[in-house]
Amino acid sequence: MRRLGSVQRKLPCAFVTQVTEEPSAKREHQPYKVLATEIISHKALDADIYSAIPTEKVDGTCCYVTTYKGQPYLWARLDRKPNKVAEKRFKNFLHSKQNPKDFFWNVEEDFKPVPECWIPAKEIEQLNGNPVPDENGHIPGWVPVEKNNKQYCWHSSVVNYELEIALVLKLHADDPGLLEISAVPLTDLLEQTLELIGTNINGNPYGLGSKKHPLHLLTPHGAFQIRSLPTVRHSELLSWFEGCREGKIEGIVWHCNDGCLIKVHRHHLGLRWPIPDPYMNSKPVLVNMNLNKCGITFDTRCLFNHFSKIDNQKFSRLKDIIIEV
Structure with missing residues (x-):
């Protein structure tokens, strides 16, 4: 939605x-x-x-699915932020109680560099071909989650680019009282935003996994009406x-x-x-990977391998899913 x-x-x-x-x-x-x-x-x-x-x-971190290198990719949120000189100038402007919309930004000189693959978020205002920073002086945007990028290792854990699938948590289609974890084709998520939740995100408010065996999942925005x-x-x-x-x-x-x-x-x-005890942990959850297991092998350490082992199992709550490697 x-x-x-x-x-x-x-x-x-x-x-x-x-x-x-x-x-x-x-x-x-x-x-x-x-x-x-x-x-x-x-x-x-x-x-x-x-x-x-x-x-x-x-409560998680925002993600986006769009194409990269000719295939659907998960992208992580990366806001372009001002450098120290520009940030100091912006803060002095705000302390004078002026409207942040009236501040003049030189996008080419005032901001820290971002990777070449970075793209600004849609609906960001443009001025003379440059994105306009928000009231906090940031330019919201995205970077693709590369497979071996350690900075986004928790993002990487929920996608498999060879099979073009993602680990998604949402309500069961036929039972709104039941959560479902499934392997969803990335093509089904194209141009959607989602929230990455789990062990190492925002203090893990939902109690997923553990430090030794972290667990992360994607949740589409608007999934829980x-x-x-x-x-x-x-x-x-x-x-x-x-x-x-x-x-x-x-x-x-x-x-x-x-x-x-x-x-x-x-x-x-x-x-x-x-x-x-958040509401998300009050519902039972079904693992429903929907994968044809013939010929599919996963790295033994990955989440997809774990969930394929407990496919079709039902748990009393998300916290009860224990990752075993």
Whole structure:
């Protein structure tokens, strides 16, 4: 349901927000919090959030599938960031309380180099043929996940380029109460964005795998639709997050009819994340690799080999899947 191939610069919050002087519980070294007021934002109203489809905001790192070297590839998020001189100039500009949109960037000179294969994210504004940085001074973009690139080893663990497949976690097609891990053709994921979750991503809020035997999976954006969400009101959403089992999630992303995405994070409501027992770990999970095993051999250390051994097995929850090598 997400706008395919796009990286949102920063998803707008469903509510008008205010900045407090308390240190952020979400971002280190951020000396303030951003909290939601009870007023619904103009962007949310303009996008008709009341008729939008609410989905779970999954806590991972953003990925993208598109072609590279003539075949479908997984791409990792890599924002192009300013060099030290330009960053200092930008911060001084912000401290003067001016609008970041009015800051002048020289894209060719102000930014750190990126690999030649780097591409800017779709929907990034262009000016004179150059991408326009966002309000944080970053240019969102992607780099292909090469097989032997150690920097993206956890990304690499969920794809097999020889067979052109990826390890994907989503809801079972016939049972919304059941999760499913399957080997999905990369061609089926072309021009989609997904979230990589697992042992070494964002502190592993879902408790997948272990340091000795890490486990990572891809989850398509919008994969987990929320069925019992109350009206978009501050008090009702706060009660839902605090008191409903389905509310034990990082946040909500509304997919609006015009393609706009609107979010609210637990932190916007003054609630903490991660939490001990997230909703994702309340559902059973089925391993359904859908692979014709004839003639297919995997490296014994790879995740595909492990999941092929436990194909058609059902587990009480994701945490119960133990990687054995």
